[in-house]
Amino acid sequence: GDSVTQMEGPVTLSEEAFLTINCTYTATGYPSLFWYVQYPGEGLQLLLKATKADDKGSNKGFEATYRKETTSFHLEKGSVQVSDSAVYFCALSRTGGFKTIFGAGTRLFVKA
Amino acid sequence: GAVVSQHPSRVICKSGTSVKIECRSLDFQATTMFWYRQFPKQSLMLMATSNEGSKATYEQGVEKDKFLINHASLTLSTLTVTSAHPEDSSFYICSARDRDSGNTIYFGEGSWLTVV
Numbered sequence: 001g002d003s004v005t006q007m008e009g010p011v012t013l014s015e016e017a018f019l020t021i022n023c024t025y026t027a028t029g030y031p032s033l034f035w036y037v038q039y040p041g042e043g044l045q046l047l048l049k050a051t052k053a054d055d056k057g058s059n060k061g062f063e064a065t066y067r068k069e070t071t072s073f074h075l076e077k078g079s080v081q082v083s084d085s086a087v088y089f090c091a092l093s094r095t096g097g098f099k100t101i102f103g104a105g106t107r108l109f110v111k112a
Numbered sequence: 113g114a115v116v117s118q119h120p121s122r123v124i125c126k127s128g129t130s131v132k133i134e135c136r137s138l139d140f141q142a143t144t145m146f147w148y149r150q151f152p153k154q155s156l157m158l159m160a161t162s163n164e165g166s167k168a169t170y171e172q173g174v175e176k177d178k179f180l181i182n183h184a185s186l187t188l189s190t191l192t193v194t195s196a197h198p199e200d201s202s203f204y205i206c207s208a209r210d211r212d213s214g215n216t217i218y219f220g221e222g223s224w225l226t227v228v
Contacts, residue, residue: 036219043118043205043222044156089155093217099146100207100217104155 002027006090006103013080014111021075021106023064023090031092033057033066033073034100038087047075047088080110115139116208118220125196125227132192133223135206141186142208147179150203150222159204162189196227 006023013019025033035047035057048057053068062077073090090103115138125131135145143164148156160170160181168181178200180192189208193200205222209215 044219046219099158099161101158102156107153 002031002092002094002101004090004092004101004103006088006106008104008106009087010107010109012109012111015082016079017110019075019077019080019084019108021088021090021108023073023075023103025071025073025090025092027071027092027094029094030068031094033064034091034093035062035064035073035075036089036091036102038089038105040086044089080108082110082112084108085110116142116206116218116220118204118206118223120223121221122224123226125225127197127227128195130192130194131196131225132190133204133206133225135189135191135208135220137187137208137210137218140208140210140212142189143186143211144209145183145189146207146209146217147181147189147191148205148207150205156205159191193225196225198227201225201227 003026032051034049036044037047038044048059050057050066056065064073064075087105087107089105091100093100117136119134145162147159149159150156158171159174160168162168162181162183164183164186170176183189203222207217207219
């Protein structure tokens with residue numbers, strides 16, 4: 001079945017460091033890919049998405065490119081801030097709005 | 113933009129009682145809603161898929177008699193945790209599919225349930 005694998009955390013970075021959180025997926029067909037963020041004590045927020053191969057999703061300085069050949073959707077940010085500290089979930093959903101499959105989540109701590 | 117609202121956002125109940133969580137799509141019709149559960153420091157696990165006007169489809173291992181789901185209208189799905197126990201304490205979050213905007217999925221804010 002469909003699955004999402006993302007790097008284990010926690011990831012601890014200093015402010016202004018470069019961030020990469022790896023995410024790979026297994027799915028038949030062409031799923032849509034997402035990154036969600038969950039700040040402490042809050043619900044899920046959609047961070048960015050990509051719906052087809054080679055699409056790049058971007059938002060708030062974060063980027064991820066849908067790589068069909070490597071079945072990956074790695075999240076990157078050039079300069080993290082303390083306010084980026086949160087849990088980041090990679091996810092996929094089949095075309096047609098079916099259920100969303102989540103990765104395990106990666107906790108990010110950014111130190112001032 | 114589309115909004116999915118959950119209520120209550122936080123609830124504390126006594127062991128043995130039942131608690132209902134509502135999930136509403138505020139400006140679109142959702143024929144399909146999904147209920148997830150998140151244990152502390154873990155990922156979100158799909159519990160069930162709720163279809164308007166029909167029975168919910170539960171994931172393997174989820175007790176349908178304990179987690180009652182009702183999707184009586186195109187804008188409301190409810191999750192009732194019956195005879196709650198402390199191990200049911202968790203974060204429950206719903207999502208709704210907007211059929212009229214390319215089947216986009218929107219998530220609610222989530223509900224924190226504590227059973228004491």
